[in-house]
Amino acid sequence: MENTGEREGLRLRKIGFIGTGSMGRILIEAILESKAALPTQMTIHNRTIEKACAIAEEYKGITVSASLPSLIKKCDWIFLCVKPLQMIPILKEYKDYLTPEKTLISITSPLSLDQLEGIVNCQTVRFIPSIVNRAGCGPSLITYGTSSQEDQKKSLREFLSCFSSPLEIDESITRVSSDIASCGPAFISFLVEKLIEAAVAETTITKEEATYIAENMLIGYGAxxxxxxxxxxxxxxxxxxxxxxxxxxxxxxNEETGDMFHKLFVKTHEKFDEDKYFIQKQLEKEQKGS
Incomplete structure (x- = not known):
């Protein structure tokens, strides 16, 4: 049975979003449509301000902030939804506003929690969502920084459970877990499209018929x-x-897939290592410049 007191506590939190691109917008929509939070609890910022304004127009009550210091000071939880190489300059510039009672939630994996905690003094969390969270379900991945307090962990998990099935993971399996949870829907969509293409090429079924059958098969499969x-x-x-x-x-x-998925994980991890390399170089450059 839902604890009304805890639920009301979540209602009082102020939630900020830095970045309202593809995944940022999906998360905002998932949060609001699951009623995990109200539009009036949310303040959003985007480098292209028109994108943030378009969301605020759709969800009345959201505040669009052109000022990051204002957003950070106002919010308890700050979701950082920008590209990896955009993160460090933002955090370096506004780190003084990220005080210990605030929680910074990064949805990007190449910047480690240790690296995050080396920049900011607030509580840190890595949260990896999936596009399926837009439907109010599906996996999400959480890793807490060493500064995260137990009450914040409990509150955040309850919040994320409103629109996903959160799993706490060790940072060492971030990439492979994200491949399954976050990239998985794209991989599966690709395979199903190949199934449809082959059906159309080899038989008299139309693409529309094959697509209808395949999509509804997936819906029933998930159920x-x-x-x-x-x-x-x-x-x-x-x-x-x-x-x-x-x-x-x-x-x-069995014969044709062979080691296909083994190769897939090798490639995603190679890209992950490349991203981590550039993050490390950026950090070193920032340190030399400071």
Missing amino acids: LLQEKLFTLSTLQKRVTVPGGVTGEGLKVL
């Missing part, structure tokens, strides 16, 4: 997992009748 009627393994076994059509298809998939 089966959500209701815990099957696991990934038991679902596959239930559909696969010995000597049947599904089994023949699975043989092809």
Whole structure:
């Protein structure tokens, strides 16, 4: 049963967003439409101010701030939703406003929590959302910095649970966890589109028919997992009748995929290492200049 007192406590928090690009906007929409917070609790900022104003026009009550010091001073939780190389200059310039009672929530993985805590004195959290959170469900990933206080951890987890299924992870598995949770929907969409393309090429089914069937299959598939009627393994076994059509298809998939996903994780980690390298170089440059 929902604790009304805790819920009201969340209602009183002021939430700031620095960056309202693709993922920033998705998060704002997920928060507001799940009623995790009210528009009047939210202050947003974007380098292109028109993007922030467009969100405020849609969700009446949101405050658009052209001033980052004003946003930071006003808010308890500050979501930092900018590109990795934009983060450090922002944090360096406004670190004095990020005081210990505030919580900085980074949705970007290449800048480690240790590096964040080396710049700011506030509480730090890494939160990796997924596009599926826009539907008020799906995984999200949390890693807390050493400065995070227990009451803040509890409140933040309750807040994130309004529109996602948060999982606390160790920082060492950030990239692979993000590949599954955040990049996974794009990977699965790609594979399903390939399934549709092949169906259209090899048979007389139309693209519209194949797409309709595939999309609704995914919706039903998700419902089966959500209701815990099957696991990934038991679902596959239930559909696969010995000597049947599904089994023949699975043989092809087993042969053709091979080490495909192994290569995928190698590539995503190589890109991650590249991003971390440039972040480190930027930090070193900032340190020399200070």
